Amino acid sequence: MNTREIARGGLLAGFAVVLLYIGGLIPQAAPALCISAGVVSAVPLIRSFALRTSLTVYAAVSALSLMLVPRKSVAAAYIAVCGLYPIVKYLIETRVRPGARMALKLVYANLVLAVLGALVSKGVFPQLEMPGFFALAAFWFAANIGFAVFDAVLTRFIRFVRRYLPKI
Numbered sequence: 625m626n627t628r629e630i631a632r633g634g635l636l637a638g639f640a641v642v643l644l645y646i647g648g649l650i651p652q653a654a655p656a657l658c659i660s661a662g663v664v665s666a667v668p669l670i671r672s673f674a675l676r677t678s679l680t681v682y683a684a685v686s687a688l689s690l691m692l693v694p695r696k697s698v699a700a701a702y703i704a705v706c707g708l709y710p711i712v713k714y715l716i717e718t719r720v721r722p723g724a725r726m727a728l729k730l731v732y733a734n735l736v737l738a739v740l741g742a743l744v745s746k747g748v749f750p751q752l753e754m755p756g757f758f759a760l761a762a763f764w765f766a767a768n769i770g771f772a773v774f775d776a777v778l779t780r781f782i783r784f785v786r787r788y789l790p791k792i
Contacts, residue, residue, distance in 0.1 A: 625676060633668065633677045637684040640664040641692060644685070644702055648694040658698055659774065661685065662706030663781060669714045670785050678714070682707050697749065704736055710778060726775075733771040737764060 625633075640661040647657035665685065668677035685707060689699035709732075716728050741760075744752045755763065 625674075625680075629668070629672070629674060629677050632671075633681050633684075636664050636667055637681045637688070640681070640685040640702075640707075641688045644689045644693045644698055647698045651695070654695065654698050655701075658701045658706045661702055662708075662710060663778065665707050666710030666714070666778070666782065667785075669710065670782050675711070675714070678711055682711060697751065700749070704740060709774070713775065713778065726772075729775060730768065730771070733768065734764075737767055 643657045643661040643664070647654035647661070650657075665678055665682045668674040668681060686699070686703045689702055690696070693699045712732055713729065716725055716732075720728055741754070743749060745754050754760070
């Protein structure tokens, strides 16, 4: 990592923490700001395919958000889903053949949902309670659809940035 890459990573991490902090203050905007902060961790991958910088930004934002963001659920959403997924998406899309990519992404998403569900059932997040079976099944279905939409939007964003904003 050169100094320019380190400085760019620091700026991106600071921007992502600010987005998460605002999301912690404004509950209605928290999902959009958490997703936006997650897209920030994809910027080094879009710009220069710098996986190390992207992982460093993710780690820094995760640690800082746990310390600074008022609502820890926003930080947890970033750590578990929004911040890590662009990195996982990059790894899957560069190392897996095209026919198996979406299936592997859905396996990842369902694994994350299962881990989060287990944590909620064990009381790690006391503000959340486990819903009944049918509500949980409906949530699981909706989460998979939401994940597929998030993946498609992130793909279009990456294409847009690579095509129209090559000098970020």
